[in-house]
Amino acid sequence: MRYRPFGANGTRVSAITLRLSEPSPLRAKEVEALIGAALATGVNSFLIDAASPDLLQGAAKAFATVDRRNLFLGWRLREQTSALSREIIERMMTLVVESLGVDDLDLVLINDPQGAQLPPDAALALKALKGRRAIRDLGVASRSSIDPDLLAPGLFTALASPFNLSSGWAERDRIRAVAAQGLAVMGEDVWPQSLREAAATPQTPRPSLWRRRSDPLADVGGYDFLNHTPGWSAQEICLAYALTEPVLATVQITAESPAQIQRLAQVVERELPDGVSAQIELARFSAQERERAATRL
Ligand code: C2E
Ligand code: C2E
Numbered sequence: 001m002r003y004r005p006f007g008a009n010g011t012r013v014s015a016i017t018l019r020l021s022e023p024s025p026l027r028a029k030e031v032e033a034l035i036g037a038a039l040a041t042g043v044n045s046f047l048i049d050a051a052s053p054d055l056l057q058g059a060a061k062a063f064a065t066v067d068r069r070n071l072f073l074g075w076r077l078r079e080q081t082s083a084l085s086r087e088i089i090e091r092m093m094t095l096v097v098e099s100l101g102v103d104d105l106d107l108v109l110i111n112d113p114q115g116a117q118l119p120p121d122a123a124l125a126l127k128a129l130k131g132r133r134a135i136r137d138l139g140v141a142s143r144s145s146i147d148p149d150l151l152a153p154g155l156f157t158a159l160a161s162p163f164n165l166s167s168g169w170a171e172r173d174r175i176r177a178v179a180a181q182g183l184a185v186m187g188e189d190v191w192p193q194s195l196r197e198a199a200a201t202p203q204t205p206r207p208s209l210w211r212r213r214s215d216p217l218a219d220v221g222g223y224d225f226l227n228h229t230p231g232w233s234a235q236e237i238c239l240a241y242a243l244t245e246p247v248l249a250t251v252q253i254t255a256e257s258p259a260q261i262q263r264l265a266q267v268v269e270r271e272l273p274d275g276v277s278a279q280i281e282l283a284r285f286s287a288q289e290r291e292r293a294a295t296r297l
Contacts, residue, residue: 001042002268006072006249007137007157007184011106013045013072015243015268017186018261019252020059022050026256031058037258039066041265045250047074047109048100051092056099064101073100074107074186076141081113084122093134104134107186109160112142116149127155137184145174151181162189163248165241165280166223166287179247187251190242191235195223222286225279232273239267241280 003012018038026034031054035046039062048059063071075096079088096105108126110118117123129135139158140146150156159178162171164187175185226234242251255261 001044001265003044004249005184006106008182009136009157011072011136013250014043015250016043016239016264017045017047017072017074017250017252018043019047019049019076019188019254020055021254022052022055024050024052024055024256026054026058028054028058028061031055032061033058033258034255034261035059035062036065037261038255038265041262043261043265044070045072045074047076047107047252049076049078051095051099053099056095060099060101068102071102072106073102074109075105076109078111081111081118084110084119086121086125089122089125089129093129105136107137107139107158108135109139109141109158109186112140112144112146113150114147116147118155123155130155139184139186141188146178151178151183153182156183158184158186160186160188160252162192163187163242163245163251164190164192164195164238166192166195166284168288175245175247184249185247187242187245187248190251190253191238195226195234195238223283225276225283229273229276232276236263236267236270237272237276239264240270240272241277243268244272244277 002015004015005011006013018035020031020035024031035058038046046059048055063073075092077084077088077092092108096102118126126135126138130138137157138155139160140150140156141160143162146159151159159175161175161178163175175187179185226237229237232240239251239253242248253261253264255264
């Protein structure tokens, strides 16, 4: 496993974060085994994205086997930000203490408020928890642009943003600008739905006779290589690519079995094969060109 600094406060997180979410078919024992397998590969960063009793029970048992100081624990508040209140935040902390068995969280992520402020009583409650170090970093999870005043030095110190090999310049610029401000950035959606679907229905390569020889992009336009790179699955290539982005402190993954987490953790130690990075750039370039052509029509 590799570790990277999470923002300016010196915390070190594993390059991958295991996101624990619902709907999950896993019972408490299986959650415990999954987290145990992640810990064994060196993963120290976990994001609770659903507070189901099974999930919390399994997680509590697994976390109890490790010194709390060696864990980076995040919690995703799924409530709409406009509805955030002191009660919701207090309820979260009660679950953290009583069900997860820890006193504090390293990161709390909330939805992009689409404005410069949080509801005042929620902001006060979060400030108080940060003040007594029950929450270390507070992050905004967003897929679009964020009001700069919201990220002005103060309450927020982290961002969770999609990043994957089909990310356009807007997404890339956004995470770089935020990282330059000193915020920690967590990558997510590293294996996006569109590429997952493409991997599930691989296309038969067209015979070369069908291609226009004059078209410089005819051979390179697609993401077919995701399914044709020996020794690599599409998901592994997508993860390895996200790990090459230096501004990401860590990237979220999900896994359903110890074997899957072991396979994904190994990707952290692997280099993308020669040529794959070039194929990714060409596929992105072709996609951009197609998009541009479509908007010209
Ligand atoms: P919402 O759940 O109220 O989320 C509002 C905005 O918060 C989202 O706007 C996005 O910018 C941010 N956000 C929420 N959850 C996440 C997250 O896990 N990661 C990141 N990076 N940002 C997050 P957006 O993307 O325009 O979505 C608008 C609405 O569309 C969402 O409202 C939700 O109702 C739905 N939606 C979007 N993506 C998903 C998804 O992957 N799954 C589900 N179930 N609903 C989604
Ligand atoms: P999910 O709802 O099952 O969505 C799985 C994946 O489908 C998402 O992975 C994302 O790649 C894609 N997706 C689904 N709906 C949308 C959408 O409206 N916009 C975009 N840009 N992508 C979409 P991802 O982003 O890693 O999210 C994982 C899970 O986190 C989602 O599973 C959902 O449970 C939750 N989530 C993410 N974003 C939101 C959100 O904005 N609102 C809510 N309520 N849940 C979200």
